Amino acid sequence: MASIYTSVLKDNVLDPFESLLKSEFGKIPIHYDQDFKHRGNFFIRVIPVQDLLDKPTTEDQLRTYGLLLRAYRRTPGPYNKERSLTQLINYIDRIKRLIGNNSNYRPSGTYAWNDGVITRVNYQPELEDKEQAYQVADLLFNCNVLV
Amino acid sequence: MIDYNKTTNKSVLENLTSIIAQEFRKKPIRYDDSYNGNTYFKLTPIEDEIVDIRTEGAIREYTIEIQYTERKVGRYTKRDSLDGRVNTIERLKEILRRATASIELFLYYVTSDGENFLTSAGEDVLIAKRPLLITSQDDFFLTSDGKAFAVYPAALTYDWHNARLESVNYDPESERPNYLTATADFKCLVEELYA
Numbered sequence: 013m014a015s016i017y018t019s020v021l022k023d024n025v026l027d028p029f030e031s032l033l034k035s036e037f038g039k040i041p042i043h044y045d046q047d048f049k050h051r052g053n054f055f056i057r058v059i060p061v062q063d064l065l066d067k068p069t070t071e072d073q074l075r076t077y078g079l080l081l082r083a084y085r086r087t088p089g090p091y092n093k094e095r096s097l098t099q100l101i102n103y104i105d106r107i108k109r110l111i112g113n114n115s116n117y118r119p120s121g122t123y124a125w126n127d128g129v130i131t132r133v134n135y136q137p138e139l140e141d142k143e144q145a146y147q148v149a150d151l152l153f154n155c156n157v158l159v
Numbered sequence: 160m161i162d163y164n165k166t167t168n169k170s171v172l173e174n175l176t177s178i179i180a181q182e183f184r185k186k187p188i189r190y191d192d193s194y195n196g197n198t199y200f201k202l203t204p205i206e207d208e209i210v211d212i213r214t215e216g217a218i219r220e221y222t223i224e225i226q227y228t229e230r231k232v233g234r235y236t237k238r239d240s241l242d243g244r245v246n247t248i249e250r251l252k253e254i255l256r257r258a259t260a261s262i263e264l265f266l267y268y269v270t271s272d273g274e275n276f277l278t279s280a281g282e283d284v285l286i287a288k289r290p291l292l293i294t295s296q297d298d299f300f301l302t303s304d305g306k307a308f309a310v311y312p313a314a315l316t317y318d319w320h321n322a323r324l325e326s327v328n329y330d331p332e333s334e335r336p337n338y339l340t341a342t343a344d345f346k347c348l349v350e351e352l353y354a
Contacts, residue, residue: 036160036161090193091190091191091193093190096190096191097190097204098168101165101167101168101172101204102165102167102168104167105163105164105165105166105167105168106161106163108163109161109162109163109164109351109353110161110163112216112217112351112353113161113353115212127212129209129212129217130209131208131209132206132207132208132209133167133206133207133208134205134206135203135204135205135206136203136204136205136206
């Protein structure tokens, strides 16, 4: 008989994170592609990058999860600071604040995570050739989950 | 939509742009490499990283790359090809050393009629029309026609602290063949309150 388990990464991190972003940004396209694919002019790619045992206890575990969010934005036409730089920067500041406001996240009273934070933003990530058409920024989201 | 601060753009990038623009009035400040003039600065946001998490806020360290670019003139010589970049970067270091903490103090003066006056702390206020108000150390002023001026508590505008220019590099090669560059990393801390 199969053991009963909870898919913590999915139920506590990925799904709540996506719904939190969509509650703030509406129909923002969120994809989980391992390899880059063109998904339109503006989208976010989510890649799980960390699942680390932080503290074992007798019956529980505190684990640290990490998601890499790669935000893509393509603006046609010649370079313009407002369109080509500022809008993505402001967008990222809004995500940082959204996570800051929900660092201990309990959607509808159900525990998802605690100590959620955007640890790092990288505005100059290394890009594949196919990604060069976009303005790209990486955000590293970390949170703890009591399993 | 949540309320949020446009910290990266407003507090860091635009503030840094303003400081450089005030000092180097004839050198354009760009955010891309499409400029073909003789000299320009290019500012590129590199990263921000959490330093400390507070109960209702966070301290982050922001990094902006400042690249100073000069057009190559003839054969490479110290005087024509290096001194200009060195002097510009040293001048930049000095103005940023003086702007380590970007905090400005303003005082508000409000008359009994509800007219507002705003001044930087320490600056004299001179209102040419009657009633005459000349400041600036006292907290309370009476004018000839009996109007009272109250000084509101000083207001602080905060952009960053612990700003510094790190790791200057006089690049031996430039991505643009006709130009010489010097690159420096600007770093600062910004404390943001969520409440």
